[in-house]
Amino acid sequence: MERAEKKNDISVVIGFKDWGVERLLLSVKSILKSFGNLKGEVIVSDYGSEHPGLLQAQIEDLGAIYVYTSTNGTWSRSRALNAGFAVSTGSVLISTDADMLFTPNAIETISNVVLGTARTAVVLQCRDLPQKYDAEGINKFGMDWESFESVSTLRPRWGMGGMMAVRREDFLGIRGFDERMEIYGGEDMDFAYRIQRLGSRIHWIEDRNVRMFHMWHASSRNAAAETAEGKTAIETNREITMNDKSFIRNTRHWEHKPADALPLASIVISTYNRANYLSDSLNSVLAQNASEDIEIIVVDDGSTDNTEEVVSSLNDSRIRYFKREKSGIAAARNFAATVSRSRYTVIHDDDDMMPIDRVESHFKALDGGTAGTYGGWIDFSDETGEIVTVNPGKDASLGALLFSGKVLAHATLMLPTSVIKSVGYDELLRSGSDYNLAIRLARAGIRLKHTGNIHLIRRLHSQQVTTQDSVIQKASARLTTTLAIDSIPLSNQATIRQNVAKLRPVELTVRDDLATYVRRYLPDHLVDRCIRIGKILSAELFLQLSREKPSSCISIKRIDNKLEDYSLYVLGASLEQIRILEANSVDFELVDSPFVPGRSLLEQVMDSEIDHYLTNSEAELCIVRRFEYAVDDELGAESDVLMQVKTGEEQINLVIKVILDSDELFDQISSQNLNALTRAELYVSKSSKFKF
Template sequence: MGKLDVSVVIGFRDWGTERIKRSAASIISGFANISGELIISDYGSSDPGPARVVAEQLGAKYVYTPGDPVWSRSRALNAGFAIAQGELLISTDADMLFSPKSMEVIVATAREAGQCALFLQCRDLPEMMGDDYFAGVSKVDWLELEKVGRLRPRWGMGGMMAISAKGFGEIRGFDERLHTYAGEDLDFAQRARRAGYKTVWVNSPDVRMYHMWHTPTIRTVEESDEGRAAVAFNRDVVYNDKTYVRNISEWRHAPQWKQPLVSVVFSTRDRSELLSEAIQSVLAQSVQDFEVIIIDDGSVDDATRLAVQAFGDPRLRYFHQPSSGISAARNLALDESLGYFTAVMDDDDLMHPRRLEWQLAAITDDYIGSAGSFVNFDNESGQLDLIVSRVPSVAQAAEKGGAPGHGTWMLRTDVMRAIRYDESIPSGVDNNFFLRLLRAGYRVSHCGKPILLRRRHSKQVTAVDSSNQGDAAKQALQFFRFKLTSWHLKKLSEEAAANSWPSTTSREEMLQEVLPYLPDHLVTRDATLQLDEGSSVDLLFDGRSGQQTILRDGEKISSTLTVAGASYRDLATLARLGGQLTAHVSQGVGASRVSWVGAVIDDYVSRSSSGSPIHVFSGSACDALNESATIYSMDDGSSREKIGVVSNVARASSGHTPWLIVGSSAERYWA
């Protein structure tokens, strides 16, 4: 990145070619004293030829993205930025005209302002200045445009956004969930501000952006139920989603130059077998945008290096150092990390497959990271002990000291580098680190989920070093309370009592959540992956695999890949395929039937009146049902089963006794 001063992206679909040409020419003319590129991102136009010709004539880059049934400005802009080479990234629309010096001034303003996101207030031209007007003029009269243009209110952010490539990558571009109409720029501005990029409005007489008149798109959008629903969804995201990192499970149009979102870091020594299991749990994450940093702190042989290399995954990065201690190893990991966030792990623990997803969702405005709860498990018996940690805060720390479980931390990497682990103390370094973090004024949220499975065994550090750990904790608390008066401690104690615990599900539900993800020697699990339309998988698994397709009245509604007796290695393989992955403790031979019947019931109930009884017929009984029934079938490649569902048994002519289901979901039925 950074080969050019600026990259400007225009995103569109089925837009007037002459309008695009005018907008593009006004942008390129502003590159006189800076190095810049224009990228025309055509997101699925029915005829891409004319826009491609315009790009060639003007010397712009052209990228065409076919196949998406809906228009999404977010995806169109991201598709353009995926090939951008500029230090500064600017997004705009195909109906905007920029005055001659605009690009140069915007770049200069960005450099002067530092870490910021820039926006430009649009000037709307009157109805007379549409396509016909500009087609009849050979040269734009900028003075006339200045005279008749009217400033648009800033609520919508105006139609131009600029941010550094680094900032764009950190918040993962425009939110690709947004589609059809509106909200992208405002959402982006809010997220950039939450991530520490101040909002800067470009205010210079040399910078103007004029909107060429055309029939407002919103009028067309609001003519359909689907359009109104999309606008309502976008508005809900803009106003209610307080996260700032998006596209975490899937970033369709990610730049090749992006850095990993998360660095998962291990420090280890001579525990290659346990480390391999821990790494497998990382590779099984629902969020695959990560790297894994392994610091080998003086292992006596090559077993650790060979164990890491055996994965053959380029996201794993191994570093060896002479034995220097846990703090030095962790600091080296911070120095080598490329991720925006760092997730800490011990080499003998396991992640829940949704750990990264849950923690990223908990990082909102004013928080630099998140922590979570964990489950201790006995490595021999599998006995579980749930530890629900308190919400981390200054008040909580001042009362009792301590920190959330070290292996549950996910914090911004730059903040961790600023705090660093104290290499002068032999024990309790994580507690010391976290108390200094809080004392420095940083805030950490709690995701409320059991994100870590912590192995209890005879060789873990807390077991062999418990005395030193306790002494270190006392010293860290004394430091934290330094110069706090009894009045301060009383007030902090009251605050801690009022805001102690995170919002969670029941303890039983939390334990059930982690049970399928115990090590392979303690549990037998079945795993299921929802596949994309038309997907077919031909991979080798340790468990028994099978693909299952469900049809409703002959139309395919879902396809799943199931692996019975799935190993952790199988979970990692499935996670790399993408899609929704779930696992449960194996229930035996009938489990697959329960699974597909449950999916059918969920589908039917979701399309029926809430709470109405439904009747389910199986096998040959389906043949006697009348046309009011919905017929589902399941094909697993070797056999085909059939189920008929009706809302009123009186309407069915079958003489067979059906199942009667009253409720709102398959989950409630099977419970």
């Protein structure tokens, strides 16, 4: 839902679902009277109430805004608040609950503190009212603020009190409340920790005229904690709050994202006459599991090949292409920083690939005090596809960069865009500006943290700068190193060298062996992949895979003693097919192909399944049904196929019915008018009725 209204000073969001309507109405009324001279809005975010119509009318009659989100029934305070802030227009964003009362002008005072003090978030301590002052009692006795003051109990500061006020840019900077959190527990605390890691301080406001009172009601949190689902959710929330030290969340998917939110990251690729490599590089970025909310900046440094055509062919709105007169890679990267729309820049090269989780891993490792993150890299030969070297990287420091090798590769870095703008690449250096930047960052005290992951699958080929411009690059590195070492007192250099000598490569987290890991990302011409998927895919997803590479998908379903074993094999799987699977969070494994060239794949599958069945069951015979979908001139035709299978000395003739179905999937395939699209499913089961 989007609103095109004028901007407010304040937006207050209340999350709500199905309970305590009278409390909610009282809360909204009190907030609307607390804006003072500031312009404010109250947004009630109804997250899945069963009967929203009546409530909407009541809220809007008060002059507040009503937002409804349909859900699967699970309550999430985090998502409810985010859904409200997604349509907000305020410079100050305030979250609170449906059972809080605010004294007149309280919100005005709170907001003025936020607006008037740089990098400050305001928290207000809650005061609990006794049972007499439930919604019914307050409606009966009225808003008696003096009485509330005298009978209320100050709630201890073990939490965030039920209200938090932040600048809009800070809310957007940490990407709202963590949408993994459900039911209740820890949302405000986690949000406050993340605001602090962003660089803001938490200010508990102390003002006799600024009060927030909690209306009495039976504890909803206690009720939630009594259910198994509630206990699990509360424990999960606690785990996130206490152990996740990152501060930028919702990286894969921010369900309720405000329209003015910046992209999660700008992936910057500067390129010159690398059209033959660029599509692999770009596709690896587009395949990121955090690719939904990124921008890709391609700076073409005066290419004379078909670079622009390659970029245009991808037809993706996330790619922003800039062609400039040739000025060098340093100038191209500096230019990218000036057009970036994100707070963070991920540096990537035009001839390399990044693993699917690279962008996400940058943000998982980004904690308070860390400016940027980087990872390891693997070099492979563009001629053979073989791994040449595995480079885990080392903990980065000025000493490590000067006196040790293979600390970091520049194209594994993510940095704040503001840092690149302020420090910048040295455009006087024809080559080696990346190493020069790393040294200057270290000298400036910019802290970089290793993520523990591989960030780059680096292609070794004859057109690399390292190969074509190695003399200039090495001379540039020597000059940068000499100048940096000369700035270190001689008395300190020996100690630094001794400490650096103790550095060991970072221990990497890789779920597969490295050879298998690299096979996922190698260019298609260098590897023959066979993928096995152990689940049934949706018709739409199957079509995506098959459309990318027709006749590559063979699916098998076994039924042995009522136990089903399903496999989908993707033969000769392309990078695009891997991208499709990973973008849809489908687990798969790279396996050796169970099929041999030179024979019909369907025949091989049927042979292997019949053999499997007769080998692994006590039955003397079996029935195999094959469903084959093919777009050709004989749609709907039926035929019998005679196959012979031997068991021991006896030969069994099996009649196998080939049926061209007309179900939903078949209709979709037909409507696409795809040629040579084949799908086979084999069902193997026992049957006493079979005669031969």
